Amino acid sequence: MQKTTQAISHQALLEKANMLLKEHDDYFAGMEASDVIQQGDVLVFRGPFFLDEEGLPTPKTTAVFNAFKHLALTLSSRYHLA
Numbered sequence: 107m108q109k110t111t112q113a114i115s116h117q118a119l120l121e122k123a124n125m126l127l128k129e130h131d132d133y134f135a136g137m138e139a140s141d142v143i144q145q146g147d148v149l150v151f152r153g154p155f156f157l158d159e160e161g162l163p164t165p166k167t168t169a170v171f172n173a174f175k176h177l178a179l180t181l182s183s184r185y186h187l188a
Contacts, residue, residue, distance in 0.1 A: 109183065111182075111183070111184055111185050111186045112184060112185050112186070113185070113186060113187070113188040114185040114186070114187065114188060115187075115188050116142060116187060116188075119142055119149070119181065119185060119187065120139055120140070120141075120142060122181065122185075123139040123142065123151055123177050123181060124138055124139055126176075126177060126180065126181075127139060127173055127177065130172075130173045130176055132169035132170075132172050132173050133169075133173065134166065134169065136154065136156075137153070137154075137166075137169070137170055137173060138153050138154070139151040139152065139153045139174065139177060140152060140153045140154070141153070142187070143187075144186060144187045147182060147186075148178055148182050149177070149178055149181050149182045149185065149186075149187070150178060151174045151177045151178060152174075153170065153174070154170070155167050155170050155171075156170060
């Protein structure tokens with residue numbers, strides 16, 4: 107059985123994604139999805155990752171990763187890029 111997803115524009119998807127981010131438990135000011143690409147059936151979200159001065163992950167990096175993973179799981183089952 108094949109899932110049917112709705113076509114959506116890049117901008118409309120980012121607007122939905124950023125609204126969902128604000129509802130996520132790990133959300134903090136400055137977290138945002140600034141780009142999205144489609145790889146197969148998966149929507150991959152991109153944005154600032156809040157690395158330290160040496161380019162290493164911080165606790166904020168983990169929060170962003172978890173929130174973007176949530177976006178991918180939630181929105182990939184509903185939408186595909188038009």
